[in-house]
Structure formats: structure tokens, C-alpha cells
Amino acid sequence: MEKKAGFAKPEALTDALTHYCPGCTHGIIHRLIAEVIDELGIREITIGIAPVGCAVLAYNYFNLDFAEAAHGRAPAMATGLKRVQPDKVVFTYQGDGDLAAIGTAEIVHAASRGENITTIFINNAIYGMTGGQMAPTTLPGQVTTSTPFGRDVKLAGHPLRVAELIATTSGAAYVVRRMVTKPATIASAKKAIKLAFQAQRAELGFSLVEILSSCPTNWGLSPLEALEWVEENMASYYPLGDYKVIDEVKSLK
Amino acid sequence: MAKILMKGNEAIAEAAIRAGCEAYFGYPITPQTELLEYMSRRMVELGRVFLQAESELSAINMVYGAACAGARVMTSTSSPGFSLMQEGISYIVCSEVPAVVINVMRGGPGLGNIQPSQGDYFQMTKGGGHGDYNVIVLAPATLQEAIDLTILAFDLADKYRSVATIIADGMIGQIMEPVELPEIEPPKRPEQPWALTGAKGREKNIITSLYLGGPNLEKVNLRLQETLEEIKANEVRYAEYMLEGAEIVVVAYGTAGRIAQTVVQEAREEGIPAGLFRPITMFPFPYDRLDEVAKSVEHLLVFELNAGQMLEDVRLATRDRLPIHFYGKMGGVVPSPAEVLAQIKKIASPQQGER
Numbered sequence: 087m088e089k090k091a092g093f094a095k096p097e098a099l100t101d102a103l104t105h106y107c108p109g110c111t112h113g114i115i116h117r118l119i120a121e122v123i124d125e126l127g128i129r130e131i132t133i134g135i136a137p138v139g140c141a142v143l144a145y146n147y148f149n150l151d152f153a154e155a156a157h158g159r160a161p162a163m164a165t166g167l168k169r170v171q172p173d174k175v176v177f178t179y180q181g182d183g184d185l186a187a188i189g190t191a192e193i194v195h196a197a198s199r200g201e202n203i204t205t206i207f208i209n210n211a212i213y214g215m216t217g218g219q220m221a222p223t224t225l226p227g228q229v230t231t232s233t234p235f236g237r238d239v240k241l242a243g244h245p246l247r248v249a250e251l252i253a254t255t256s257g258a259a260y261v262v263r264r265m266v267t268k269p270a271t272i273a274s275a276k277k278a279i280k281l282a283f284q285a286q287r288a289e290l291g292f293s294l295v296e297i298l299s300s301c302p303t304n305w306g307l308s309p310l311e312a313l314e315w316v317e318e319n320m321a322s323y324y325p326l327g328d329y330k331v332i333d334e335v336k337s338l339k
Numbered sequence: 340m341a342k343i344l345m346k347g348n349e350a351i352a353e354a355a356i357r358a359g360c361e362a363y364f365g366y367p368i369t370p371q372t373e374l375l376e377y378m379s380r381r382m383v384e385l386g387r388v389f390l391q392a393e394s395e396l397s398a399i400n401m402v403y404g405a406a407c408a409g410a411r412v413m414t415s416t417s418s419p420g421f422s423l424m425q426e427g428i429s430y431i432v433c434s435e436v437p438a439v440v441i442n443v444m445r446g447g448p449g450l451g452n453i454q455p456s457q458g459d460y461f462q463m464t465k466g467g468g469h470g471d472y473n474v475i476v477l478a479p480a481t482l483q484e485a486i487d488l489t490i491l492a493f494d495l496a497d498k499y500r501s502v503a504t505i506i507a508d509g510m511i512g513q514i515m516e517p518v519e520l521p522e523i524e525p526p527k528r529p530e531q532p533w534a535l536t537g538a539k540g541r542e543k544n545i546i547t548s549l550y551l552g553g554p555n556l557e558k559v560n561l562r563l564q565e566t567l568e569e570i571k572a573n574e575v576r577y578a579e580y581m582l583e584g585a586e587i588v589v590v591a592y593g594t595a596g597r598i599a600q601t602v603v604q605e606a607r608e609e610g611i612p613a614g615l616f617r618p619i620t621m622f623p624f625p626y627d628r629l630d631e632v633a634k635s636v637e638h639l640l641v642f643e644l645n646a647g648q649m650l651e652d653v654r655l656a657t658r659d660r661l662p663i664h665f666y667g668k669m670g671g672v673v674p675s676p677a678e679v680l681a682q683i684k685k686i687a688s689p690q691q692g693e694r
Contacts, residue, residue: 129538130537130538130540131537132537133535145545150543154547154549155403155430156426159396159397162392162401162404163400163404166362166364166400166405166412167535168404169390169401170362170388171408171536174536174537191396191397192400195393195397
């Protein structure tokens with residue numbers, strides 16, 4: 087029954103035409119979030135916060151109250167929104183440049199405070215919107231427009247593993263990494279997103295779902311090749327898994 | 340109502356609480372830290388939101404978030420922290436949500452020092468962050484005025500859906516004075532159909548400062564400028580002291596304005612026809628009134644705790660039609676009334692010689 091219903095457009099999505107590139111996985115993840123919001127019946131109490139980056143226009147696609155944050159500051163903005171209306175569901179949708187470079191302080195401290203918000207973190211190992219520069223998550227040796235000879239970790243530093251980092255904070259309740267490359271991984275990602283929102287509803291603290299995503303345009307690969315690249319190259323550096331699941335979240339399952 | 344003795348930073352904090360401030364986000368920095376400390380106790384006692392942020396960047400973006408929800412919200416900081424908040428203030432102004440920011444200025448540039456200064460005048464009155472905008476800037480010269488202007492700041496922020504600031508300095512923040520705290524009814528705030536409260540029974544609300552495509556942003560720019568014109572038309576405030584028969588008028592604000600009042604009084608006692616024009620709103624600046632005042636006087640003496648920032652607005656107001664003298668002290672140095680009086684005497688002496 088649920089599968090059949092899944093083919094209808096979720097109420098939490100609008101009819102807006104997408105601006106995302108062909109083969110980009112943002113669309114899949116938007117859809118998963120919207121399905122979860124519908125299933126939990128929280129559309130009318132949920133407020134989203136869009137980042138700076140490819141998802142800057144996410145508010146056009148979600149049929150929800152939405153704010154657009156300054157680059158990296160979404161977790162701070164979410165904190166303000168949530169603290170003055172704790173009965174609402176507040177989530178940020180952030181890419182790797184936004185969350186893991188310019189906004190590192192904001193995400194670490196929101197997690198550390200146990201801010202009762204949810205973050206959906208899109209890791210595609212590159213800056214998409216500005217045209218393919220090195221991200222904090224760019225893999226060693228990966229060629230980008232600002233690492234034309236491949237990322238040399240001696241010069242450009244090492245990629246940051248966000249889920250592992252956030253899992254060390256005491257305020258985090260639920261921190262996992264997933265990918266959206268084929269039906270099985272997509273279903274697993276959806277379950278994680280749902281649990282993250284449920285954790286917030288149960289007031290258990292900070293939740294983050296990191297999702298390995300593809301960027302065919304800036305990687306210079308076809309959509310299918312890009313999904314293979316996620317599985318072959320990204321998932322080995324960024325292992326999928328549950329990095330922190332507190333007991334109260336486990337009992338939500 | 341009985342007067343009580345309060346420290347400036349605490350008086351501003353209590354005024355904000357009485358104005359119905361629902362949420363405060365801040366970061367410790369001298370000389371405004373007592374404001375944050377006061378809020379950390381009182382806001383929690385009252386069941387309101389207090390949060391010490393990890394930086395001024397985060398504090399202003401927490402303010403932005405709470406403002407988007409329609410809460411009465413404020414932050415406070417001092418000069419280096421105010422610099423860090425410029426990004427957020429620019430976003431808040433473009434998003435047209437109300438917020439209050441207190442800047443208890445200290446010496447700069449750089450880390451500077453923690454002494455009183457008015458070095459942030461340009462930053463506060465001319466925009467401060469990126470893009471075309473101004474914020475409302477209120478300059479208290481006494482603690483009573485700091486209280487009254489803080490309460491006013493919340494109402495102005497609401498009325499114009501913009502950022503209202505208090506331009507205070509370390510002196511206002513740190514001194515103690517007897518003050519009267521008004522009992523205020525719960526604030527009557529404008530409706531907020533734009534607030535992000537969940538799209539229940541209505542279309543979704545979006546709060547953004549992104550307007551792709553030239554004409555789209557231009558429309559917002561023009562609306563913001565219209566609001567600024569309204570603010571200029573409605574909100575100009577200033578104080579005048581001993582202007583009758585004055586030939587030398589000191590133009591000063593905040594702590595400098597307070598010192599200048601003593602100086603003018605002393606000058607008068609010595610037979611020098613001095614007066615004081617003290618702008619209270621630094622934005623909107625009282626250009627027209629100052630121009631009018633300047634028509635019947637011989638000299639203006641601009642006195643600031645900086646290298647001459649408001650000086651430019653005084654020259655703009657008067658188009659340099661009369662001699663404009665400047666006396667300024669930087670580095671957190673606050674001159675005594677005698678030092679400022681000496682400046683007035685320097686201007687007055689040829690005239691006195693004629694008499």
C-alpha cells in the first residue's frame with residue numbers, strides 16, 4: 087500500500103520545475119524528505135532552511151515555510167527559529183561547502199548544544215553552484231577547477247569526515263551516513279531521514295543524516311557513471327553507517 | 340516612580356526585557372558583557388529565550404532565525420563583534436524582518452582597546468555590510484535616554500520591519516546613574532502574516548534575501564529605499580541646548596554630547612555664546628534641522644570620539660556655508676570638559692577681542 091502511495095507527488099513538494107542538473111541526486115533527496123514529512127503528518131508545523139549552494143532555491147520545491155540562510159549559517163538560523171517555537175519541526179538542508187567549510191563552527195556547536203533540529207547534509211565532494219571547485223570533502227587526488235592537478239593533501243589538506251566528527255559531540259542523538267545510488271540505498275536513506283525527524287519530534291537532540299550524492303556536471307561524468315563513482319570512490323573514504331544512535335532513538339524504530 | 344541606580348549595560352538589558360524582548364542571543368565582549376550576563380539571568384527567570392552563541396556570526400544569525408519566526412529579538416556586542424555581525428544584518432534588512440542590535444563601542448580599528456569610542460559611526464550609519472541599505476541608529480547620551488531609546492528601538496524595528504541599533508559607547512555601558520524604569524504594557528505589535536510559523540491553513544511563507552534576475556532584486560531595493568525615505572520623514576530626533584543667541588554651536592552625540600553640554604554651560608558662564616546641537620538619531624541624521632540652526636550661528640564645532648566621522652554629515656547638512664571646526668579624540672581617550680572648552684575659546688577669542 088505504502089509503495090503505491092509513494093508514486094503520487096508528496097503534499098510537501100510543489101509543482102515547481104527543477105533547476106538541478108540532469109542526474110543530480112538533490113531531486114531524490116528532496117523527494118525523500120517530502121515523503122517523510124507527509125508520512126509523519128508534520129507539513130504544517132515544519133520549517134526548512136536552505137543553504138547557499140546548489141540547494142539555495144530548495145524553498146521553491148518544498149511546500150513548507152522556508153528561510154534562506156547566509157552561507158554556512160543555517161544551523162544558527164535554525165537555532166533561533168526553534169528556540170522561540172520549540173513545538174515546530176525545524177530542519178536545515180546543507181551542502182558540503184556550506185556545512186563543512188564556511189559553516190563548520192555553526193554545525194559543530196548546534197550539534198554540541200544538542201539543538202533539537204535536524205540537518206540533511208549533502209556530500210558530493212565538490213562545490214556545485216560556483217562551478218566545480220574543491221570542497222572540504224573533495225577526495226585526495228580528485229581534479230576540480232581549483233585543484234587542476236588533483237587534490238594534493240600536502241597543499242590543500244585532507245577531506246573532512248563530517249558524520250564521524252559530529253558523532254563525537256555529546257548533544258548529537260542520531261548521526262548516520264547514507265547514499266542514494268540505487269533503490270536499496272535510497273530506501274535506507276529514507277528510513278534514516280524519517281528517524282532523524284522522529285528523533286526531533288521526540289525532543290531527543292540533534293540529528294544529522296549525511297548523504298553521499300553525485301554531481302555529474304562538475305565531475306564530468308554521465309549520471310550513471312557518477313552514481314558508480316559515489317559507490318566506488320566516495321563510499322570507501324566516507325563509509326556508510328550509523329555513527330551515533332542513542333538508545334532513545336533506537337527505541338523509536 | 341522611584342529612581343534606582345543602575346549600570347548602563349544592565350539598564351539597556353532591563354529596558355529590552357520591559358519592551359517585551361522574547362529572545363536574546365549574544366557573545367561576551369568588553370565593554371558590553373554585563374548586558375549579556377544580565378540577560379542570562381533575567382531572561383531565564385522570565386522563561387524567555389537566552390542563548391550564548393559560539394560567535395557573533397552565530398549570534399546574529401540566531402537573531403535572524405528568531406526574527407523570521409516573528410519573535411521580538413535582540414543581540415548586543417561591541418565594535419569587533421559588530422563587524423562580524425555585518426553579514427547577518429545585511430541579510431536581515433534585505434529579508435525585512437525586525438531585530439534590535441546594541442553596539443557598545445570601544446576603541447579601534449583592530450582589537451583596539453576597551454575604552455569608550457565613537458569609531459563605528461561610519462559603519463553604523465552608512466550601511467556597514469554589503470549592498471544598499473541603512474539601519475536605524477539611536478544615540479543615547481545618558482542612561483535614562485539609553486533606556487528610552489532601547490524601548491523605542493523595538494517599536495521602530497517592528498514598524499519598519501528592519502534593524503534598529505543603539506550606538507552606545509563604553510562610557511554609556513559602564514557608568515552608573517539613577518534611572519527610572521517604565522512599567523510597560525505588553526507590546527502591541529503589528530500583525531506578522533509573513534512569519535515562519537508553519538504553513539497551517541495558509542500558503543507557505545518564504546523569507547529570503549535572494550532575488551535572481553535584475554528586475555526582481557531592483558524591486559526589493561526600491562522598496563527598501565522607500566522604507567528608508569519613510570524613516571527619514573518620520574523618525575528624526577535631536578536635542579538642543581542653549582541655542583538662543585548662540586554664536587558657536589557644538590555638534591556632538593552620545594558621550595561626547597554629554598560632555599559638550601557641560602562645556603556649553605561653562606562657556607556661557609564665561610560669557611561665550613555657545614550652544615549644543617545633539618543628534619539623537621544618527622540615522623536618520625537631522626540634516627534639515629541642523630542646517631536651519633547653522634543659519635543663525637557663526638561657527639560649528641563638531642566634537643566626536645573619533646577622527647571626524649559625523650563631521651562629514653555636518654558638512655553635508657550645511658554645505659560648508661560656515662566655518663566648521665573639529666575636535667576629536669581617538670584611542671579610547673575621553674577629553675575633559677576643560678579640553679573641549681579650550682577649543683571653544685580658541686574659536687571665540689578673535690570675536691571676544693572685538694568686543
